[in-house]
Amino acid sequence: MHSTTTLPKIVLFLGAGASSVAGYHTFAGFPDLIFSDEIRNQERLGQLHSTTQTLLKDIEQSLHIVNKATTHDNFLWALNDYTRLWHVLRVDDVLRSRFLRSTIQWSEFAYFAQTVEDAIHDLTVTTVRHYSANKVKASRQPIDPNYDPMCELFEFYRLLAVRNNSQAPYLPVFTTNYDLLLEDLTAEFGHRSKPALKLVNGFAGCTQDEAIWNEQQYEAQPEGIHLYRLHGCVSWYWDSSEQTMLQYCRNEIPEHPLANLCAIYPGCDGSLGSNPHAYGFRKLNEMLLNCTVALFIGFSFRDNDVMHILLSANAQRKQPLQLIVVDPALTNKTVIERLHSSGLKTQHPVRRPEARNIHCINIQYGIDNFSEVISNVIDQTLKG
Structure with a gap:
């Protein structure tokens, strides 16, 4: 654990928009990615099952109706609910007798479950x-407009690390991205970069x-960007x-069973309470208790597991946490x-940040002078 003298002033949280x-x-x-044939062909995403597209279109429409992203x-999550419903119908005698009495009904639901x-x-x-x-490697082409902006992204992260500690640059980064x-x-x-920055x-x-x-690995390397997924x-x-966590390179990813994928969903979400997930959440709590500014970039504030830790940490702090939202x-x-x-x-004590402690920056991240704009707000916030 970092000592109290090296705990950072700035903690970074990257959401999908980052x-x-x-x-x-x-x-x-x-x-x-799902419905555009052009994109699926460009990225070699493969063909959808013939019965899938209509169901996914229906779900998309349903999400729009209830104003969900x-x-x-x-x-x-919607598909998972349908899977659970099929399981309950099959094992519950009362439901099965009411809704799956005929062979036709059973066949229709079984077909839907397969879809x-x-x-x-x-x-x-x-x-x-x-x-x-x-995407970084792919953007090395001379005519690709994304290469320079991605270089600027990394430079921005380096500046944040230096801002935390000029002698030993350090930046804790938390993300829900895959x-x-x-x-x-x-x-x-x-x-x-000067100095060179490790991850x-x-x-x-x-x-x-x-x-x-x-x-x-984190304890042995106290400097650099510390990434917690x-x-x-x-x-x-x-x-x-072995029940151990492995990380494979991209070329080997297609060779491994999707059932072993370690992501909250659709992978092995049963691992939530164990490392490395649990370690990341513990570090998030530690950092939010001690930092001055939590910088959220491209985050929707919809993940309750993250929000509960933020609200709980804010309740335990002597001084309220300053949120910068890009x-x-x-x-x-x-x-x-x-x-x-x-x-x-949540049943835990919480304290919601007041409006004066939330600083929203309405810009497209990674575009134009984003680094200067965000840095200016950080400077003003730290000066208090």
Whole structure:
């Protein structure tokens, strides 16, 4: 654990919007990965099952009606509910006698259940293949407009690390994203920065094949960017025989069973209470208790597991936490409403940040002079 003299002033949290500059289809753009033949062909995402598309279109329409984001997790949660319903109907005598009395009814529901299973498979394959793509490496082409902005992204993270500690740059980064953008940015630009900045993600070599996750990687390397993945990653797989966490390189990802994928959903979400998920949440709590500023970039404030820790940590602090929120659309009012809603769903003592402690920056992250704009707000906030 970092001593109290080295605990950072600034903690960074990256949501889906923080990866969009690299070309990942996040948030509202996710349906394009499913329904656009052009994109699926470009990214070699494979063919959908013939029965899947209509069901997924229906779910998309349903999400629009109830004003929910059309993100992959909301698609998958809906499909998961249908799977649970089928399981209950099959094992519950009362429900089975009322709704599955005839062979025709049973066959129709069984067919629907198979369609749901196919849809889950299609979405999972799409998610893994899309988020495992190395967008940084692909942007090295001279005519690609994304390369320079991604270089600026890494420089911004380096400046935050230096702001925390000029002698030993250090930046704790928490994310619910599944992609490997930060690993790729560090591999491409980390050695160019002065001083050079390393990434620590719990695996020796960061993206080494078959590297076992170990929290001592963080303790042994107190400097650099410390990345904590709260919801897993497309390159994390459980070794069912050893019960250890392994991280495989992208080339090997298609060879491993999707059932062993270690992500909150659709992977092995049963691992939530164990490392590395639990370690990441413990570190998030530790940092939010001690930092001055929590910088949220592209985060929707919809993940209750994250919000509960934020609200609980804020309740324990002597001075309230300062939130800086970078998002094109979010306002103080929206953030407060979502924090309030999340606070109602926990039994732990919470304290919601007041409006004066929430600083929303309505810009597109990674575009134009984003670094200067955000840095100015950080400076003003730290001066208090």
